[in-house]
Amino acid sequence: MTSEQTPPLVEMRDISVAFGGVHAVERATVTLKAGEVVGLVGGNGAGKSTLMRVLSGAHPPDSGEILIDGEKVTIANPRDAKVLKIETIYQTLALADNIDAPANLFLGRELVSQSGMLDDSAMEDATRKVMGRLNPNFKRFKVPVRTLSGGQRQAVAIARAVYFNARILIMDEPTAALGPAETAQVRDLIRQLRSEGLGIFLVSHDIHDVFDLADRISVMYHGRIVDTVGKSDTSIDDVLAMIILGKPPGEASKEELKPLIG
Amino acid sequence: MSAGAGAVTPSAPRGLARVAGALRATEIDPRLFGMVAALVVIFLGFGAVTNGRFLSAINLLTMSVQAASVAILATGMVLIIVSRNIDLSVGSVVGIIAMTYAVLMHEVFPTTIGVDTAYGWLLALAIGLALGVLIGALQGFIIAYIGIPSFVVTLGGLLIFRGMVWVISGGATQAPNDKQFGVMAGGPEGSLGGPLSWALGIVFCVAIVLLLVYARRQRRRFNFPVRPIWAEIVIGVIGCAVTLAAVFVANSYKWPQGLVDRHLAEDPGFHVPPGGLDSGIPWPIVMLLAVTVLMTILATRRRFGRYVFAIGGNPEAAELGGINTRWTVMKTYILMGVLCAISAAITSARLNGASNDVGEGYELYVIAAAVIGGTSFAGGIGTISGAVLGAMVMYTLKYGLSFIGLESPIQDIVAGIVLIIAVGFDTLNRRRVR
Numbered sequence: 001m002t003s004e005q006t007p008p009l010v011e012m013r014d015i016s017v018a019f020g021g022v023h024a025v026e027r028a029t030v031t032l033k034a035g036e037v038v039g040l041v042g043g044n045g046a047g048k049s050t051l052m053r054v055l056s057g058a059h060p061p062d063s064g065e066i067l068i069d070g071e072k073v074t075i076a077n078p079r080d081a082k083v084l085k086i087e088t089i090y091q092t093l094a095l096a097d098n099i100d101a102p103a104n105l106f107l108g109r110e111l112v113s114q115s116g117m118l119d120d121s122a123m124e125d126a127t128r129k130v131m132g133r134l135n136p137n138f139k140r141f142k143v144p145v146r147t148l149s150g151g152q153r154q155a156v157a158i159a160r161a162v163y164f165n166a167r168i169l170i171m172d173e174p175t176a177a178l179g180p181a182e183t184a185q186v187r188d189l190i191r192q193l194r195s196e197g198l199g200i201f202l203v204s205h206d207i208h209d210v211f212d213l214a215d216r217i218s219v220m221y222h223g224r225i226v227d228t229v230g231k232s233d234t235s236i237d238d239v240l241a242m243i244i245l246g247k248p249p250g251e252a253s254k255e256e257l258k259p260l261i262g
Numbered sequence: 263m264s265a266g267a268g269a270v271t272p273s274a275p276r277g278l279a280r281v282a283g284a285l286r287a288t289e290i291d292p293r294l295f296g297m298v299a300a301l302v303v304i305f306l307g308f309g310a311v312t313n314g315r316f317l318s319a320i321n322l323l324t325m326s327v328q329a330a331s332v333a334i335l336a337t338g339m340v341l342i343i344v345s346r347n348i349d350l351s352v353g354s355v356v357g358i359i360a361m362t363y364a365v366l367m368h369e370v371f372p373t374t375i376g377v378d379t380a381y382g383w384l385l386a387l388a389i390g391l392a393l394g395v396l397i398g399a400l401q402g403f404i405i406a407y408i409g410i411p412s413f414v415v416t417l418g419g420l421l422i423f424r425g426m427v428w429v430i431s432g433g434a435t436q437a438p439n440d441k442q443f444g445v446m447a448g449g450p451e452g453s454l455g456g457p458l459s460w461a462l463g464i465v466f467c468v469a470i471v472l473l474l475v476y477a478r479r480q481r482r483r484f485n486f487p488v489r490p491i492w493a494e495i496v497i498g499v500i501g502c503a504v505t506l507a508a509v510f511v512a513n514s515y516k517w518p519q520g521l522v523d524r525h526l527a528e529d530p531g532f533h534v535p536p537g538g539l540d541s542g543i544p545w546p547i548v549m550l551l552a553v554t555v556l557m558t559i560l561a562t563r564r565r566f567g568r569y570v571f572a573i574g575g576n577p578e579a580a581e582l583g584g585i586n587t588r589w590t591v592m593k594t595y596i597l598m599g600v601l602c603a604i605s606a607a608i609t610s611a612r613l614n615g616a617s618n619d620v621g622e623g624y625e626l627y628v629i630a631a632a633v634i635g636g637t638s639f640a641g642g643i644g645t646i647s648g649a650v651l652g653a654m655v656m657y658t659l660k661y662g663l664s665f666i667g668l669e670s671p672i673q674d675i676v677a678g679i680v681l682i683i684a685v686g687f688d689t690l691n692r693r694r695v696r
Contacts, residue, residue, distance in 0.1 A: 058582055079584035094582045096575035098642035099568070107572055108583035110565050117563045125484040 007070025009034045009199040010055070010168055015064035017050050024050040026223040027064070032168065032199040037190065038228075039214030040203045042243055046220040048203045049091065052170045055201070056088035057081035068168075082109070087166035091173040091203075093157040097146035101138075102127040104145055105160045130159045134189070151182040158189065169193060172203045187213060207243075211236055221246030288493040293636050293688075297651045301658060308662035316665055319515035323544060327448040327612075329657035330546040331356070331605045332624060336631035336649035337557040338598040341567070343632055344574040345591055346641035347405060347412035349598055351419030352605075352628055355397055356621030357427045359390045359606035364436035364616035367443060383443040390603040397423070398599025402592035420625065427618055437615025446611035448544030450517045456540030462548070463509035467502040474498050512547075513540040546608045550650070553604065558646045560597075570594060574642035630677065631656055634684040656680065 010032040017025040025047040032038050040048045053059040055066065057078040066073055068084055075081050081088070088094075095104050102123040103110075111119045111126070124141050131138045135155040145153055154177060161169055171190070175183040190213050194200060204210050210217060211231060219226040219242040227248045229239070238249045285292065308316040315321075335352050342349050366386045367377075375382055401419055405412045445452045454462060474494055481488045516538030525532045561567035569590045572580040580587050605624075610616050635652030637644030659680060660673045 056582075077584065078582050082584055088582070090582065092578070094576070094579040096572040096579045096583075096642070098575035099571055103568060103572075104579075107568075107579070108585050110568060112565065116565075117559075118565065118568060121480040121484050121486070124486065128484075 007067065008032060009036075009069065010201075011067040011070075012051070012055060013065050013067065015051060015054055015061045015066075017047075017054060017059060017061055023223045025054070025061075028220070028223070028225045030201075030218050030225060030228065032201060034167070034199050035194055035197045036216070037194050037200045037202055037214045039210035039217040040201055040220065041205075041207060041210055041217060041239065042220035045222075046243075047223040048220050049172055050223075051220070052088070052172055052201060052203055055081065055168075056086060056090075056170055058088075079108070082164070085165065085167040086170065087161035087164060087168070088170040089157050089161045089172060089174050091176065093153055095145050095153060095157060098144050100143060101131070101141055101145055101148075101156045101159075104156055105130070105163060107160075109164070126163065127159070130163045131155065134159055134162070134185075150177040151179065154178060154182070154186075158186070162189075162193070167198060169198050169200045170203070171200060173205065174202070175204075175206070175209060207236055207239060211239075219243055284493075287490055288497055289489055290497070291645070293691075294645070294648060294651070297635065297648065297655065301651065301655055304655065304658050304662065308658075308665065311666055316662060319511050321661070321665070322511060323448070323515055323541070323547075325657055325661040326550075326654070327544050327546045327608075328661060329653045330448075330550045331608050331612075332627045332631055332657070333550055333650045333653035334553050334601055334605045334608070335598075335624065335628040336635065336653050337553055337646045338594070338601040339628050339632040340635070340637050340644040340646055340649045341557075341561060341570050341594045342412075342598060343629075343637045343639060344641060344644045345570045345594055346574050346577070347591065347594070348629070349401075349412065349416045349595065350625050351397075351401065351416040351423060352598065352602055353621040353624035353626075354420045354423035354427070355394065355599065355602040356606045356609060356624055357616075357619075358397075358423045358430070359393055359603050360610040360613075360616040360620045361427045361431050361436065361618075362393055363387070363390050363443070363607065363610045364439060365430055367439045368436045368615065371440070378440050378442070380442075383440045386440070386443065387603075387607060390606060391600060394599035394601075394603035394606075395596055396599070397602070398596040399592065401599075402595030405595065406588040406591040424622070427616075427620070431616070431618055433618065435615060435617045437613070439610060439614055443607075444611050444614060446545050446549070446607050447614070448546045448608075448612070450515075450521055450539070450541045452546070452611070453512070453544045454542040454548065456513050456542055459509050459513055459540070459542035462543060463505050466505045470501040470505070471498055509543065512543045515541040517541060546611075549604060549608065553601065554646060554650050561646050566590065566593060571642055576642075627653075627656065627677075630681045634681055636688060638688075652684075655684075 008031040010030075012028065012030050014027045014029055015025055016023065016027055024045075028047065028051055030038065030040070030051070040052070042048050050059065054061045055075065057075045057080050060076050066075060073080075073084060075084070075086075096107065099107075102120065105127050106123045111122045113119050127141060131141075135152065138152060138155060140148060140152070145156055148156070154174070158174070161171075174190075175186050178186065187209075190200060190202070202210060202214055214231055216228055216230050217234065217239055218228040219239060221243065224246075226242045226246055241247075241249055285295065305317065335356070339349060339352070363386045366389060367382065371377060371379070371382050371386075375385070397419075401412075401415055404410050404415050453459075474497065478488055478494060517534075522532075522534055522539065526534075561570070569580065569585045569587070572583065572585060573587050573590060577587060580590075606621065609620055613620060631653035632644065632649045633639070633652070634655055635645065635648030635650070637649060656677055659676055663673045663676055664670070
């Protein structure tokens with residue numbers, strides 16, 4: 001909302017996605033600046049994940065445009081997104097359970113020798129280094145990730161997003177599967193990455209998580225953006241009301257708000 | 263070594279625990295180790311029942327050559343099953359390519375380029391390989407890009423290509439092939455001979471040692487934990503010993519006198535050393551070894567193989583990782599087509615032609631070999647060497663049973679039971695590990 005001189009890092013403009021006849025996302029517009037965390041909240045099926053899948057290339061939009069640094073880009077598949085330094089931590093983690101952590105971290109971007117052979121040692125080395133930052137106790141580099149704990153798997157997924165010097169990070173429910181200690185770790189990581197100048201979209205069910213971490217909050221309801229508000233200009237109650245009613249607080253009537261706030 | 267676990271466990275399982283610990287230190291796949299052990303037990307079992315006659319060099323060679331066609335196909339089937347697909351058409355594809363070889367050499371070449379020309383058999387082989395690529399690409403395209411389930415497409419392929427065998431053969435058996443083509447049949451005339459066999463054995467030994475050294479260097483380069491040096495030496499020594507023993511056995515089979523006489527009649531200068539002429543490693547086995555090495559490299563050292571396994575483990579993750587999953591799946595079928603052409607060459611060479619039922623039922627043996635070798639139908643799990651061993655286990659059983667006089671139906675019954683036991687064992691084992 002502040003300066004008009006520098007274009008935002010990301011601008012998704014009038015994005016629409018339909019599955020069959022259902023509008024999963026309808027004319028949604030969101031922006032993200034460098035060094036900013038934008039929380040994306042809404043009920044189940046509000047379209048948060050679908051909107052983010054558009055940005056990560058998993059699902060091309062039916063209409064609308066995406067601008068990176070003010071320039072229009074086409075993101076037709078996950079490869080396009082990665083070229084633009086957009087990395088995603090999916091809610092499902094998107095790990096291939098049958099291969100080990102280094103293979104997952106470099107999936108689709110394997111390090112190879114000059115003769116085109118996989119350089120597993122170099123990939124393991126890089127994985128050891130990045131995991132050493134995220135989860136220093138992690139030692140199981142040679143086993144299928146299926147045998148890892150939920151937190152360890154999450155760490156692998158996060159490591160994959162962080163390793164390739166992302167500028168834009170999409171985190172879809174990054175703490176859903178984690179215990180309190182690990183959740184705190186992820187929160188610290190988000191703050192650290194923001195201070196390094198990354199732009200982060202944080203999708204979460206947990207309104208407290210979002211209020212704790214986000215600079216601005218976009219609320220989605222039935223595929224539309226209800227409103228985008230600065231954290232300091234709003235309250236948890238207002239955001240909750242928007243999530244449930246699908247209207248900005250000013251437009252909701254007293255009767256509608258009453259049962260929610262009391 | 264025995265300090266930790268050995269101290270608490272009672273004395274009986276202690277030795278076992280120590281063996282297990284030592285095995286773990288060598289980082290040998292326990293599954294593979296189990297299969298080799300099973301194979302040895304089967305060998306020795308049949309050897310005992312037949313007073314050792316089963317273990318003669320000629321038996322071991324014949325058995326391996328019989329298994330080669332199916333083993334070659336099984337290496338490709340592993341990748342297809344790993345990526346959560348199936349190929350039921352391999353028997354018919356082998357059939358149509360084998361028939362193509364035979365028709366070319368028996369009907370087409372005599373009126374065009376002539377019989378037994380220096381290059382005719384290579385031309386036939388090239389056409390067969392091209393046909394394999396074409397069929398694989400066609401089936402792979404329909405499966406990967408149009409999205410018809412592989413079970414359906416290849417079941418259709420099984421019928422279509424078998425029908426085509428009849429169409430191009432006119433219903434008649436086509437024989438013979440060019441003489442040079444027969445080299446791929448194995449037998450004394452289709453083997454490397456003594457010196458070349460030793461050379462191949464030594465090349466393998468050098469490769470084993472170099473690979474061990476290279477792997478250790480790689481891990482040292484990054485200061486990763488490495489295997490204890492004794493384990494490296496044990497692996498190297500066993501690998502080389504087995505290789506050289508296999509060459510020794512292959513060379514201990516000599517050309518039969520009748521065959522030597524025939525060659526002497528044609529060429530009086532045909533030289534036979536006093537101890538007899540070493541037969542050596544049959545060409546089909548050389549082809550199988552080459553396929554196994556190349557397929558193992560593809561499966562484990564190349565991006566392609568990594569992608570196949572990732573697709574099998576989690577297709578969505580593979581897609582989100584930016585992998586071109588469709589092209590990867592299509593490539594597995596193209597590869598299978600190439601392997602069908604290689605397998606068909608061996609099969610056709612062994613028949614010295616092709617009958618209309620050539621390759622019939624191969625699909626079942628190939629799938630069984632892959633599955634006995636540890637390939638999981640759930641996708642994502644399987645090894646090339648396991649599938650080759652699986653084919654060996656199956657054919658050793660079949661050959662052994664026929665050797666002690668049991669008919670083919672009984673062989674199938676045993677093969678079926680072994681299949682179920684092998685997979686059952688695996689399933690229980692995996693459940694326990696989890």
